[in-house]
Amino acid sequence: MRISPSFGLRTAVAAFVMLLTVPASLAQQPIKVGIVTLLSGPAAGPFGVPARNAAELTAETLNAGTVPAPYTQKGFGGTPIELVIIDEAGGPQKQVAEFRNLAPRVDIVIGYISSGDCLAIAPVAEELKKLTILFDCGTPRIFEDASYKYVFRTGPTGTMDNVSVALYLVERNPNVKSIAGINQNYAWGQDSWADFENSMKTLKPGIEVKTSQMPKLFAGQFGAEITTLLGSGAEVIHSSMWGGDLEGLVLQGAPRGLFEKHKVILSAGEPAINRLSTRIPDGTILGARGPFGPFAPDTELARWLKTNYQDRYQVPPNYASFKMAQAILAVKAAYEKAKGAGSAVPDQDRIIAALENLTFEGPGGAVKMSLGKGHQAIMDAAVGTTKVEGGQLKMVDVVRYPAEKVNPPDGVKSEAWIKSDLKK
């Protein structure tokens, strides 16, 4: 009998399709963790690549069993973990497609920096019943507008970033009368400014908003906006910029006296300090989206991440690195809690049950999964002021705000909470 070439081809295609459809089960060794982070595009440098580096470092040290307590056990409960890394670039439509392809190949998905991607992925994760950990995206809408069983976010929302810098500002300048803003014209910039503006209006009723500049995302050049800000007469300037835009603002604004004439707040400025370093003028108020990077507590876990990361990549880990490590450790904590509760190889439902409302230790300190019915983390917030000492950028006057003070209680929307109950 002769086998036609098209028959052979068809068999091969059929075999290939079958291979793709076989679901990975949790019982298989090792545990496969899908990591989705920006590997290309403007956000890859400040966030995506530091997060991927932290993921690789964490996975390797976990498998080697060299992470400090309480994470000394190898891998997840003794089972080694294996990463499957994919790029987050390309927009929500592409990401939903990639998630659908990734989900059957891995046991857990950890990822997503862009809030748009997080919003699009969450319902799909729910539909596919795949445990998915959002590690970085900021919008509180995810668990405020919907509730999920299979989706968690182990990093705090963007709400506390701007609430905490507003508190910090009012404590230091109780007589502040006017504010202005320069934020990128997209959801993150708009939300950050709205949170800051509303926080200031709650904390200092009657505060005057001089101007809100919204340059295009990745504009890079802010000559006109800086002129407007300099002429606005505002005492304080708020910016949630990041990446190249933030560097542009600092490098173009500092020589023109923007930082001398005004108190400048960079609510998400931490990832830029490794590149800008001493070029950030003294007295700038800086946030790190949580107790990360230079604001990390002096614990063994923080030292583990800082030392190993510095040794391996020759730069300190930034908040994106901290949040990625935190997400992986969250799953480990939940996995081992579920395992300790009796089952040798915990199934997904048990891991979910263990992760809900869990309090665990991350490299930035304690993390409480207390919002969104136990699916959304809150953490302490930290804010500091920059100061160049001996040719090095230092953070001085660092204040930690307890998590409950800078986050709304469960079931209350951030926007409403800022407007009514923030002051207390």
Next chain:
Amino acid sequence: MKALAAAAVALALLIALALLAPQWLVFMAMLALAKGVVVLGLVVLMRTGLVSFGQGLYFGIGAYAAALLSHQWHIADAAVMLLAAAAAGGLIAALLGLLLARYRDIFFAMLSLALSMILYGLLVKSAALGSTDGFNLHARTFFGMAFASGMERRVFLIAGSACAVVAALMVHRLLGRHWGRLASAVRDNELRVSYLGASPYRVVYVNYLIAGALAGFGGALAALAVGHVDPETTYWTTSGEFVFIAILGGTQSIIAPFVAAAIFEALRTIASQYAPNVWQMSLGLAMLAIIMFQPAGLWSLAERWRRSA
């Protein structure tokens, strides 16, 4: 008759796929089909010698029309969404076409690009629509019929396939007749068409309208598949993707856009999975190879094979 038979076979295959394939493949097929429909419209436009770098405008209008129906007016019926999106796309195209049909070449391309970027700018500024984050949409019924979760997407794919096949058949009929030759004539020598007594303006206008309606339909189908809309749908890179697919397939056949869209989706997925760090470059190299070795698109391979057989 041959076209009708091909359409029936295509529809049967798509229905079989919708009913039997695993969920991820159903999703990919929906996305490929949505893009294929948009590119079909682009091919109609290309017959007149015009390349639109702004089909994202209608793709986005379709997606947002569908999403707003569920978000603002709580109409979660997929059939209504798809029809409303096609109507919205056609309506806006009917308006903007009045202006755009006067322009040719680079001016047409740039103006279509500019209009899509205006919509992008408006969407980015609208905080109520989630700005760049966008928002979710949920379609639960089809013509009032509810389906089990998991089944609904298969039903949407069947409905989308039926519409796409009908649209492709109509376009095929249209281009095969007087109208299609008139379109090619506009591309080759517009002045002569005028002297013969036909209106090039009318040809371009109607083809633009068809392209707009098809892109609106495609946008809604993609939104139904993804379950989320965001301004990226109207961004110029999305429009560029449609032109990419059109070039990949070639403009000489109405099946080519769908085949090319499927190849594009598969290519992108494979590249993302196996080369996460260089997936964009992989796509770029594929594009380069097509332009260098198959300038008339992949469809020319099929044509050659058919002729030699």
